[in-house]
Every structure is written in structure tokens, then in C-alpha cells.
Amino acid sequence: MNDLNVDSYKKLYSGKIRDVYEYDQQHLLIVTSDRISAFDFVFKEEVLGKGSLLNKMSIFWFKLTNGIIRNHYIDKKPKIDSNLISRSMLVKKTKVLPVEAIVRGHIAGSAWKSYQEHGSINGVQISPGLSEYDRFMEPIFTPSTKGNKDENISISKMKDMLGEEVSNKIIKASFDLYNFAYEYSKSRGIIIADTKFEFGLNDNNDLILIDEIFTPDCSRFLKLDADGSYDLDAFDKQYFRNYLLASNWNKNQIKIPSEIKKNLMNKYQIAYDLITKKV
Ligand SMILES: Nc1ncnc2c1ncn2[C@@H]1O[C@H](COP(=O)(O)OP(=O)(O)OP(=O)(O)O)[C@@H](O)[C@H]1O
Numbered sequence: 001m002n003d004l005n006v007d008s009y010k011k012l013y014s015g016k017i018r019d020v021y022e023y024d025q026q027h028l029l030i031v032t033s034d035r036i037s038a039f040d041f042v043f044k045e046e047v048l049g050k051g052s053l054l055n056k057m058s059i060f061w062f063k064l065t066n067g068i069i070r071n072h073y074i075d076k077k078p079k080i081d082s083n084l085i086s087r088s089m090l091v092k093k094t095k096v097l098p099v100e101a102i103v104r105g106h107i108a109g110s111a112w113k114s115y116q117e118h119g120s121i122n123g124v125q126i127s128p129g130l131s132e133y134d135r136f137m138e139p140i141f142t143p144s145t146k147g148n149k150d151e152n153i154s155i156s157k158m159k160d161m162l163g164e165e166v167s168n169k170i171i172k173a174s175f176d177l178y179n180f181a182y183e184y185s186k187s188r189g190i191i192i193a194d195t196k197f198e199f200g201l202n203d204n205n206d207l208i209l210i211d212e213i214f215t216p217d218c219s220r221f222l223k224l225d226a227d228g229s230y231d232l233d234a235f236d237k238q239y240f241r242n243y244l245l246a247s248n249w250n251k252n253q254i255k256i257p258s259e260i261k262k263n264l265m266n267k268y269q270i271a272y273d274l275i276t277k278k279v
């Protein structure tokens, strides 16, 4: 099922959703599969078309934001089976920095949990009175380590790990990217509550934006409804998570009803159409 038939390239990683191959000395080939995961569980069954949609979305954002910071995307068709082209991205190989650069404009997920428990996020005190999904006065930067276990760290810990100069560049680029994409998406009906970036260094030690950006897999997309409330399962995996919760799923492989797969694809498609439409 997952046989990508790209045997001529050496597979370097197989993540939950994406497979990374060594294309040549300077480049990697990232192939986004149709796999679906939820609650850290990868399902055997796939959602046809999902990989290509996620891949297209990331490419769209890389092209749109390359004036803000250099990124790894190479606008060239890789030499690969034609049925994989739409799911493949050719990228510049970099030395990955071991920090996930997370920017949050609205309070959600683990940040909401931490705020409720301690009144702080990544050790930084946040003013009281926020409700879940409220917008912060200013976006906040909450790094975590990248590895088997993602652990939230303070900005000063990040500076200890990466150095002051590179850390400051990452923080500035992350805010610039987030603020740009936030306004851009908002005018198209999508609120990017939070998002995650990864960065790497090229041979000249220049900072390069890598991995994927502003997809529903690395961001939390909310839909702003006419009454000012947020619709949480409009675009991203929350819809699928809700289905699993409602059906008392117990971490086993299941047959995903075709209706659910169809609805899920529709949601990704709507997000893509909104983001890429001309206004
Ligand atoms: N330009 C690049 N140079 C080097 N490594 C890259 C580049 N772009 C992405 N990567 C790495 O490729 C991998 C992409 O794999 P993927 O995100 O699917 O897996 P993962 O993050 O290890 O696991 P998962 O996302 O399933 O939790 C990541 O480890 C990412 O850091």
C-alpha cells in the first residue's frame, strides 16, 4: 500500500505522513502520503488525494513568502514516477536545527492547558481572563525541542542551544511569517490560531525555512463564523478526531467510513480553495 516505487532514491525517514528521500547530494525529495493520523496513531487506510492537497498548500505558501525568508523549496519537477509528482516536493538539503519554532496568535491546545493550570505558557506569565481560542494582545513565540519527545522550552534555553544570533533570526522570521499569513488568511475566512516552523542551515550557515508551512497538519485553522464564534472542525483534523471520539475508538485499526473520508477531503479542499483564491 505504501510502496512508493521510488526505489532509486535512498529513504532517509518515514514520518507519520511524509517520506523523505535523498535525491542527490544537495537535495531531498519529500513525498507526502495519503496516510492519516490522529492522536499519534497512523491508520492503515488512506484518504485519497490528501497528500497532494497538503503538498500543494505548502508549495503555495513557500512561493508566497519567499520574500520574507529564504526557504528550501525548489521549483523544479523531480525525476520520479508521474503518479507521485503531485505529492512530491524537491527541496534543498539543510542541517536541521533541533528546535520547533511555534507561534501562537490565539490560545489553544497545550498552551490553553498550561494557562489554565499555571497561568503561564512556556514559563511566561500571561495576563488572566482569557477564554479558549481568544486572541493574544500580541502573538507569542513558544519553542519546543524537536525529536522523539517534543518538550516546551524557554526562549533563553533556545538561545543556549542555538546561539543568540541564529535564535533572534528565527524569532523574527517566525513572527514575520505568522503575521503575514494571519492577515492573508483572515481576509479569506481562515484564522491561523497557531503554527509551527522548522529551520535549517545551508553550507554557508544561512538560515533556511524548511519542512512544511501553514498546512492544517502543522497549524491550527479556525473558521470565523458570522456571529464571531470559531468553528473548530471546519478545516483540519478536528473533524476526524471528533468522529473517533464519538465512536469510542480504542486505538485499533478501523475501516474509516467512506462518508467520513469524503467529508475530510472536502474540508481540506475548502481550506485550499479559500487560501489560494484571488480576492
Ligand atoms: N530541507 C530540509 N533539510 C533537511 N531535513 C528536512 C528538510 N525539510 C524537512 N526535513 C526533515 O524531514 C522530516 C520530515 O518528516 P516528517 O515531518 O514526516 O516526520 P517527523 O517530523 O520525523 O515525524 P512526524 O511529523 O510524523 O511526527 C523532518 O524530520 C524534517 O525536519
Ligand SMILES: [Mg+2]
Pocket (backbone or CB within 6 Å): 015
Ligand atoms: Mg514533522
